[in-house]
Amino acid sequence: MNDLFSLQGKRILITGSAQGIGFLLANGLAKYGAQIIVNDITQERAEAAANKLTQAGYTAKAVAFNVTSKADIDKAVSKIEQDFGPIDVLINNAGIQRRHPFTEFPEQEWNDVIAVNQTAVFLVSQAVTRHMMERKAGKVINICSMQSELGRDTITPYAASKGAVKMLTRGMCVELARYNIQVNGIAPGYFKTEMTKALVDDQAFTDWLCKRTPAARWGDPEELIGAAVFLSSKASDFVNGHLLFVDGGMLVAV
């Protein structure tokens, strides 16, 4: 049983993991033996997070790059593979959200959301899976959202990007399965992080969320760890192209 879920010696790159869900996943996966490569947009933020992990006794390195820059990604991924060793698991977690009514949504902000949430998943995955293909082994986990399936007002570009990542997950699965690479997604419900701060502070939203979710509460980011351990470990070697909802039952409730 332990072997099935062990991440001992596995190297896991998590984009945008200086805070929030990414950092909690880094901490949770490290507990199962994974060596974590913390990515975020600045070296300072990535290093601060990696230091917290090493101080807790885990193995972690910081590698900053902007997930929207192909040149930076390619350079960083080559450096990780050369200096630290093969990336066994990639978690595409970096994400942003912008809120405006649809007809007033500035084009630049649409572009920003699509660049970080969607194009970056394509670019980082391309760079990493090229190496995984050579080794005929690897796993990619794309952090999706309820908005991969459901619409919600004021965040249509976010929903568009997360819907696209669901289909990226399926397309990558179909092309990469023959190289023994599994590509799956995790779709979190609502979790209290910096991204959802405005919603956390809005009691009317919490009331709506509790009514709409069978579990009748916010998720605790720690509750995402089990899904990430499963999809990073050999327990999921024949699970491919799947989107695992961790949402307290929200998706299936009317």
Ligand SMILES: NC(=O)c1ccc[n+]([C@@H]2O[C@H](COP(=O)([O-])OP(=O)(O)OC[C@H]3O[C@@H](n4cnc5c(N)ncnc54)[C@H](O)[C@@H]3O)[C@@H](O)[C@H]2O)c1
């Ligand atoms: N919080 C939720 O309820 C929730 C629900 C569903 C999905 N998600 C998804 O989970 C992921 C993490 O969200 P979170 O709530 O922890 O958000 P967060 O804002 O707390 O963290 C996002 C991280 O991504 C980093 N980042 C942003 N742009 C980057 C870039 N260009 N390059 C590198 N790093 C960058 C940020 O610096 C930050 O550390 C996102 O993909 C988000 O869409 C969150």
